[in-house]
Amino acid sequence: MTLASSRVVLRTLLACSTTLAAAGAQAVPYQLVYTGTFNTTESLNLASAGSRTFFGASTPFTIRALFDDSTPNLLPPAFPFLGFHAYVPSLATIQIGGTTYTIDTAATNPTAGVTVSIFDRTQIFNSGRYGIGLIANVLNDGAGIVGDFAGASPEFTVNALTPTTFTEYFGVGHGSGTCISGSPPACPHLDTPWVLHDSSNVAWNLTLGNYEEDFPALHPGSNATAVGPLNTAVISAVPEPETVTLMLAGLAGLGALVRAQRRNA
Secondary structure, X not given: OOHHHHHHHHHHHHHHHHHHHHHHOOOOEEEEEEEEEEOOOOEEEEOOOOOOOEOOXXXXXEEEEEEEOOOOOOOOOOOOOOOEEEEOOOEEEEEEOOEEEEEOEOOOOOOXXXXXXXXXXXXXXXXXXXXXXXXXXXHHOOOEEEXXXXXXXXXXXXXXXOOEEEEEEEEEEEEOOOEOOOOOOOOOEOOOOEXXXXXXXXXXXXXXXXXXXXXXXXXXXXOOOEOOOOOEEEEEEOOOHHHHHHHHHHHHHHHHHHHHHHHHO
16 A cells, blocks of 8 residues: 555545544433342333232333433433433333333323432531432432442442443332322322333333342441342443444445445556
C-alpha cells in the first residue's frame, strides 16, 4: 500500500471514529438483567380471570429491561431526594416458568407501567447501599421489586451511570402498590398488578406481595430472617442500532477501499 493510500485509509478511520464518538456522546443505552423469585403471596393470572391463583411454591423469574440515561422518567423532572433516577424502558420483559412476557411501561401505562429504578449510595432509604429494580407509578411508590446490594463493581452514582454488576446482595423488597393511608410498612396497600402480555398479546396480571427479604447470614448486623435464594442484577451497555450500522458501514467502506488499492498496486 502506498503512502497516499495509507493516508486515505487513515482519514477514513478518523471519519468513522468521529462519527461513532458523536453518536456515543448522546444517550447511552443499557440493559438491566435482574433475577429473583416470587413467593406464595404473589400471583400470575389472566387479566380476564375473576379471582387470583397464587404461586404454589417459590417461583424464579428473570427481568430484562432496555433503557437509556437521557432523561429520568420523573414529573416534575427533579425528584425530591438525591441518589435516585427512574427511566422508562423502551422494552421490558419477564420470564416466568419458561414463558416470556412483555411488561407495560410507564410510557403507555402511567398507573401500572414500570420504570427502571436505580438508587446509589447517597439515597436516604438505605444509605451506603445500592438499589435496583422496577417500580410502577414511581412518584407514588407503586408496585415494584427493588433489590438491595452493599456493593457494585464498578461503583457508580446515578448522575454518572455505567455498566456494573451489583454485589453483596443484602435483600429485596416487593410491593403490590401505593399506600392507601398511613406510612410504610404499616400502611395498607392497593393491589395494582403489573400488566403483562404473552406472545399472542393476551393480557396477564402479575400481582406482587408486600414483603422484604434479608440475609443476616451474609450481613451480621441485619435483624430479618433469610428467605429465598439470592437475587442478582447486572447493567450492561447495549450498542445503539444506529451506532452499529455506522460502524459496519464504515468498516465495509474501508474494506472496499483497501481492496481497490491492492488491485491498483
